[in-house]
Amino acid sequence: MTTPDRSAGAELIRAEPGVALWRRIVHVIEAEITDGTHPPGAKLPTEAQFSARFGVNRHTVRRALEELSRSGLVRVEQGRGSFVAEDVLDYAVAPRTRFSEWIRRHNKEPSGRILDLREIAADATVAAGLGIRTGARVIRLERLGMADGRPVSLGTHHFPAARFPGLLAALQSAVTITEALARAGVSDYRRQVTRVTARLPQPNEAELLRTPRNRPLLITENVNVDQNGAVVEFGVSRYPTPRVQIVFEP
Structure with missing residues (x-):
């Protein structure tokens, strides 16, 4: 320049x-x-x-x-x-939304960084999302998703630990959540519910997503189910505006 x-x-x-x-x-x-x-x-x-x-x-x-x-x-x-500012990325919410496919659709290279991965007791919100009892063990994954090295999503994903005893290890080594679930026996899954809200970022969210504190985040609560309709994941993802906008597809 x-x-x-x-x-x-x-x-x-x-x-x-x-x-x-x-x-x-x-x-x-x-x-x-x-x-x-x-x-x-x-x-x-x-x-x-x-x-x-x-x-x-x-x-x-x-x-x-x-x-x-x-x-x-x-x-x-x-x-x-x-x-x-970069071009806005359209995040299309569809039955089989996948992070890597979304990023590549915009001719960018997807990558991610695991921030936290452990087994915890489910609180009331997570338990309701997964359809399990409060206090049941769940696998919690917090991951920063990037496009060409720029952060575009911050997701917190929860999986029922009793159903997927090998998932924790799979998430540690797999490149994507889809790959980890496949290793745990889930060959395919789809989005059942997506709820969208917005709020200002917390200090750590603003830092990780490299977004100003006065710019709102788009927040999605997602429930994913397997081919039989059983819940496999409850997740909350945060997206920085105006870098990302959410589009609902039929």
């Missing part, structure tokens, strides 16, 4: 007399994003660099970046800087 010199930057924002300085900077950065000077996902210059380029104070630059963030064109990651 090439940063124009200060005189060129100052000339650009002088071209709109009568318009607030911060808004003139917004127009310049918008134009540069549109023409590909700053491509999707690229890190923008720092406030200090923009300030020097345009010959304005950092408060003016900060106001411009805040406006670009509100419009969804730029995302600000605390401690990392400002980035051009």
Whole structure:
């Protein structure tokens, strides 16, 4: 990325007399994003660099970046800087929604990182989702899903431990949940229920998903069943907006 010199930057924002300085900077950065000077996902210059380029104070630059963030064109990651927003990924909720297939459909490479994997006692919410008694043993998997190395989902998955005695070990070594379930005897499964809500992220969620604290997350509660209709998984997934939008398919 090439940063124009200060005189060129100052000339650009002088071209709109009568318009607030911060808004003139917004127009310049918008134009540069549109023409590909700053491509999707690229890190923008720092406030200090923009300030020097345009010959304005950092408060003016900060106001411009805040406006670009509100419009969804730029995302600000605390401690990392400002980035051009990527294209929105449509997450299609269908009977056989699979994470890897979803990401590859957008010509991106899927990957994941296990954050937590252990056996615990089911609380009332998990027990209701799995159709088991409160306190029964369940396998809990928390996983960060990524597209081209960018986090796009944070999922907490629960499986009935009594039904799948070998699943914990399978989840430790399998690349995907689908592969782990296949090793445990579930050749296929489908989505039975999806509930969608939204809320602001908790601090750890914002950090893991690299999303601002003031941007809501899309939350899905999912129940997956096998070919006989028996529940195999209850999960809660969080998706950062506007990086992901949920689409329901018949």
